[in-house]
Amino acid sequence: MLTMLNRHLLGKSLNKIQLNNSRLLITAHTQSTFTNNQVELGEDNVLKENPYYEIYKEKLHRLKQENLTAYKEKVDKLKAMKKPSVKVTNEEIGIKSQDSKTDSFKSIFKAKPARIVSQTNLVKQKMLIDVMNIELLQQKSITQISEIWIQYHKEKKDTPVLSAVIPYKNYKAFYVKSLEYPMFVLPLPRTNQGYEFMLVQFQHYDSEVKNCTAHLTPLIAYQKYNENAPECMSIEYFSDLVNENNIDNSIVLMRSFYDDKLLSSMEATCLVNQLRIFYEENNFKHETLLKLFNKGHSEFHYSDVIACVETLSI
Template sequence: MAIAIRQSINSLRAIRVQSVFIHRGISMSAKLRAEEAIEEMKKKNPYYEKYASKIAALQQTSPDEFLNRLESVGKKSPPKKMEKERNYSELLNPKKPLDGKSADEVPFKKLNDIMKLDLLQDKTADEIKDIWLQYHKEKDVLVATIPTETYKLLEQRSKEHPIFLLPLPRSQGFEFFLLQFASNTVHFTPLLCYQVHKENAPECLSVVHYTEFSEKLGTVLMRGEFDSNVINAQEAQCLVNQLQLYYSQNILTKLELLKKFTHEPDNFKHMDIINELENLSIK
């Protein structure tokens, strides 16, 4: 609170200082300001020479009217577009209902919904990998191919630990994201949003595992879509990498954290997962 008060005081001081300069500007005579406006028009307006005599006459006979006309023209100029900023406010709104379906009835997503399976028939695992990566080359998504055995480990572990918490580095610390498995999809949402909306919290990243070729060719196709208003591609990749480390590999410290979060929540410490991230290594 003390910091906020000091910031408010500093803001008031800045406003007061600015007001001094504004009032000093108003005390300048209309004639002198008109002359300065003329000099500015000579530099910026290519049509000044054509209307120089009329402009000069108006400026000499009625400097106030000249300034008023100049100001009205300036107001008609189209405003400059503001650079788009990352917007987190949308996350404070709950997601739209799933057409009457509950969260437990999320359908199994199929590969045929996003691309023609005819392109992948009679192809080898390596050919499918190349087609999958090429298909998404110009799309703003995360993609990968995963060996079936690796995915089976992830699937098994997700049944034991369907919900977990992952940290993401921010400029002033870390932000926590809650992940939840549902069908063949992993949903990520900022912890803050989950605390507000529970199961209706909007997701910022969804990772889908397509298993159509898992038995035949021993490969699973992964695709991750993220909300660029909340996280960028690098941040989404960081979350997916951590997902892999906790659910698809046998790293003792990470397995212990999964167990604590699921079975011993009172003993789970947020700093432990931050330490794991800071010592990140893919084995």
């Protein structure tokens, strides 16, 4: 969910960047965003209001010509789809107690209230204390805390989620760069369909190195809905356990919720790793792309981002 604060800046940047680079491989449904004249007048208004309609419109058009029955089935499924939201419920976050390990999870991790994506701007800074009972971690080592964090999220079956533990010194470089370049686009490889670009925007709460959240939405969804575009993924970073007296051995906890209707676990992992590589690593070419995009420079080319990603091992 993109914040309204940067709507004008992002719109200006996107308008200044040339989108019709002939070298760029974009998915057929991405290209269909710019061909509104192909929309048939007889299509159902409810269907057209669905946030995923633009993504599947071209495929539906072809399917309608080839197999009317299959087309109707796909339309019914699309109508049933709702805007993606972070899949967190009001129920206690935890897994059924089967042994002492899972019992300890339930005591350490707290319930997290549900929220809809459109409320992102109204949410106060997220603190680790809202997620975990950090008092129970005071006597645990960094290794033990890392194991608890990773194992807990690994065993969750009800919510698509990824987790990781990041050395503080790496996160500091990541945070500082995300303050300077709060927006970017990440190319997601699609099988036999080229790439679909995901727009990422960081939400910071402080100029100092603190917690932050990265929100991702399909670029075509932003072009249609602006700051109301439904997010397909959010990545939360918690620096609450950083020890100022022992920075070198401090850690930052990361977790990412994603919509499994739009992203597979592998695709979500790919996006998290891309974000880390572009923002955490000291790479002149990557930082140049970040700068050109955020400045809305005409020399920014989407194909250059693809070229960088194709050389990565992620």
